[in-house]
Amino acid sequence: MKPAPFVYHRARDAVGATRLLAELGDESKVIAGGQSLVAMMNFRLARPRHLVDVGGLRELDYLRTGPDGALRVGALTTHHTVETASDERLGSGFAVLRAAMEWVGHLPIRTRGTVGGSIAHADATAEWCLLAVALDAEMVALGPGGERRIPAADFFQGYYTSALDPDELLVEVVFPRPARYAALTEFAERRGDFATVSTVVALDLRDGAVHGGRVALGGVAPLPVRSPEAEAVLARGGPAGPELFTACAGAAAAAAGPPDGVSGDGDYRAALIRELVRRACEEAVSR
Amino acid sequence: MTDTAPRERQLITLDVNGERHELLIEPRRTLVDALRHDLLLTGTHVGCEHGICGACTVLVDGAPARACLMFAAQAEGARIRTVESLAEDGELSDLQRAFTEHHGLQCGFCTPGFLMLAEGFLAERPAATKEEIREVVASNLCRCTGYQTIVEAIDDCAARRRKET
Ligand SMILES: Cc1cc2nc3c(=O)[nH]c(=O)nc-3n(C[C@H](O)[C@H](O)[C@H](O)COP(=O)(O)OP(=O)(O)OC[C@H]3O[C@@H](n4cnc5c(N)ncnc54)[C@H](O)[C@@H]3O)c2cc1C
Ligand code: FES
Ligand code: FES
Numbered sequence: 001m002k003p004a005p006f007v008y009h010r011a012r013d014a015v016g017a018t019r020l021l022a023e024l025g026d027e028s029k030v031i032a033g034g035q036s037l038v039a040m041m042n043f044r045l046a047r048p049r050h051l052v053d054v055g056g057l058r059e060l061d062y063l064r065t066g067p068d069g070a071l072r073v074g075a076l077t078t079h080h081t082v083e084t085a086s087d088e089r090l091g092s093g094f095a096v097l098r099a100a101m102e103w104v105g106h107l108p109i110r111t112r113g114t115v116g117g118s119i120a121h122a123d124a125t126a127e128w129c130l131l132a133v134a135l136d137a138e139m140v141a142l143g144p145g146g147e148r149r150i151p152a153a154d155f156f157q158g159y160y161t162s163a164l165d166p167d168e169l170l171v172e173v174v175f176p177r178p179a180r181y182a183a184l185t186e187f188a189e190r191r192g193d194f195a196t197v198s199t200v201v202a203l204d205l206r207d208g209a210v211h212g213g214r215v216a217l218g219g220v221a222p223l224p225v226r227s228p229e230a231e232a233v234l235a236r237g238g239p240a241g242p243e244l245f246t247a248c249a250g251a252a253a254a255a256a257g258p259p260d261g262v263s264g265d266g267d268y269r270a271a272l273i274r275e276l277v278r279r280a281c282e283e284a285v286s287r
Numbered sequence: 288m289t290d291t292a293p294r295e296r297q298l299i300t301l302d303v304n305g306e307r308h309e310l311l312i313e314p315r316r317t318l319v320d321a322l323r324h325d326l327l328l329t330g331t332h333v334g335c336e337h338g339i340c341g342a343c344t345v346l347v348d349g350a351p352a353r354a355c356l357m358f359a360a361q362a363e364g365a366r367i368r369t370v371e372s373l374a375e376d377g378e379l380s381d382l383q384r385a386f387t388e389h390h391g392l393q394c395g396f397c398t399p400g401f402l403m404l405a406e407g408f409l410a411e412r413p414a415a416t417k418e419e420i421r422e423v424v425a426s427n428l429c430r431c432t433g434y435q436t437i438v439e440a441i442d443d444c445a446a447r448r449r450k451e452t
Contacts, residue, residue, distance in 0.1 A: 034357055108350075
């Protein structure tokens, strides 16, 4: 199908974009890579009257590591830029981001789709949303009143719903701490599809022993969630090996709850969670 | 539905296969429709219009992209290449010949998309392994060949290019 008519505006800079959004009101939308929005417009699931194109704002296309150990990702950085980033650009503690990109759609999607677009779109199974929750990212939003920072725990609010106001532009995603021993893995019906279930595990690993860690799950709730039960197992600690990882995976699966539908969905999901969390633990250690 | 935005046209300039074109189009014109309907470059095909099939794959500044998931206006300032740019003086390119030799097409509907996907991918990764080629080929859909011959065509083309340099 073809999209409904709209008026096209090209933003000159980030501040200009937010000014335009505020002026144009509710029926305006930002377009970045367009890899979610154009598909929705082609199907008329979205019909904004105004599009504010931020795709040309090269100043929002960057990966910066700082002395504080944080990684700052400009909102317009594409999935493919992260996928092909060198160690120097990414910092050794963020290799998990690069490795995760192979799960995001396919190459021609990754060359256009952006980190900021993924996070603003807030799909419960999107890899970037899951990484943001697992690694405690902070979203930097620019609005008419200036900048504010929103922690991942407050940013995602439900199906395709984020804390961004309609006149706010997501400008940067900050990953505060290196996650040296971390991995994302998932199951999708076909390679490149959105995941049925996905997980990120980040281990606090010293001298072959686990001293805590984080476990986040995608596809099990309207937004990506942490698994406190699985994290409690990691917090008790122990040698990095099958025993601990199986216990951690079991806790994640048990807590993901009773079947959500009439079919065997719940059991199937629990089995996926168990296997995926275990694999992610093992991959995280092998980094 | 009357509550739509005004249907204004907009003047844009597109750089396609090294030529500059001025187009007066509605902003909702996707790149693939601008190529096919306004520039009459019908080599680029269109299937699903939501990014799944890859029939519309073109190169945007050298990188493979879905022309159905871009508005033509977003492509202003970028260099676009379509399948029409591969052959020179009526002579098929090495990649196109490899597709012929390996029976990488049957009906041919998907072929322009696969060719541009492979062209962009090999430019970035000339040393791609067969496994990596399989992975990239999974980006697009083909209902005829079963993909094996497409993988072989791309792999063979890459190997020959490596030998030449
Ligand atoms: C075939 C296919 C397969 C895919 N598979 C996956 C997958 O497996 N995993 C995955 O994560 N994604 C997948 N995607 C989606 C892809 O990752 C998109 O790139 C991403 O969801 C959106 O990024 P974008 O830059 O294209 O945003 P757009 O499509 O331009 O925008 C998406 C939404 O975010 C808003 N927005 C964009 N940027 C900003 C900003 N800076 N500030 C405020 N709001 C903003 C827009 O207004 C819009 O509502 C797939 C897409 C396709 C077509
Ligand atoms: S028509 Fe563009 S991907 Fe199918
Ligand atoms: S050759 Fe027919 S769809 Fe690929």
